[in-house]
Amino acid sequence: MSEFSAEDLYRRLGRLIEEAPPFGGVAPLTTDQLTWIGRAEALVERGGDIGAKAEFGAAKLSLALPSTRAMGHQTMMMAIHKVLAAAELASPAGAQGAFIPVGSPFDAYSAVAxxxxxxxxxxxxxxxxxxxxMLLDFAGAVSDHVALRLLSDQQSAKASLGPAAAKWWTQYPHRKIQVRLAAARTLHDRAILVDGKGAWTVTQSFKDLAKRSPAEIVRGDDIAALKVAAYEQIWNSAEVVI
Incomplete structure (x- = not known):
């Protein structure tokens, strides 16, 4: 079996936490819950932390009994986060901060910034x-000399986007900003493309980033060229808002 890099383990653990099912109630564990536990145990073992592995094993047994399920779930998540933190520290600097815990607005801003x-x-x-x-919480992190282009969907973009962009342009005429709307249902993903060569995928819309569930920002060097080409084509044919 091939070995994971620290970065790969970090991203897999972040995605695992993001997809964690609820563990409340007194009914027997479902197939989805058991599948998730199996994935979690395999990743914790890959982390190589004997203490975290022992904590996870004890917590797994507690999940079987409704009376101890809540405590077992909390202990299990603590063990997973322990391995996540160690994997993040061992990852390249550019990969750190990709996983954003729920209810962490500053972490979300910091990762995007x-x-x-x-x-x-x-x-x-x-x-x-x-x-x-995007303009209220994130655009302030863009340097004055960098052009900011915002691409949304004609059908699902929120009504507040256009007026906010117009006010931004009025207040900051020296800062380059453009907003366009792609044809309805053309866009399906959230992404950040930098200088026509770097590409990041964001697992949630920026308006909801890590507010109700964990989020992840993943750099995709292997598919960057394809993403840049695809979105530039959509941008060129999109409706101009500002």
Whole structure:
């Protein structure tokens, strides 16, 4: 069996936490819950932390009994987060901070701002459900000399996006911003494209980023060229808002 890199383990654990099923109630564990536990145990073992492995094993037994299920679930998640933290520290600096815990608005801002700060000339943000949150919470992290392009969907973009962009343009005329709407249902993913070569996939819309569930921002060097080409084509044919 092939070995995981620390970065791969970090991303897999982040996705595992994001997909965690609820463990309340007194009914027997479902197939989905058991499948998730199996995946979690395999990843914790890959982390190599004997203490975390022991904690996870004890917590797994507690999940079988409704009376101890809540405590077992909490202990299990603590063990997973322990392995997640160790994997993050061992990952390259560019990969750290990709996983954003639920209810962590500053972590969400910090993760996006770090990507924006790496731009030399151009940022294209893609989000079919974009609203004014992109401008209110994130756009301030873009350097003055970098062009910010926002691409949303004609059908699902929120009404607040256009007016917010117009007000931004009025207040900051020296800062380059463009907003366009792609044809209805053209967009399905959330992405950040930097300088026509770097590509990040975001697991949630920016208006909801990590508010109700964990989120992840994943750099995709292996598919960056394909994403850039695809979204530039959509951008060129999209409706101009500003």
């Amino acid at each position: 770090k990507i924006f700060a790496a731009a030399a000339s151009d940022i294209l943000v893609v989000d079919p459900y974009m609203d004014d949150t």
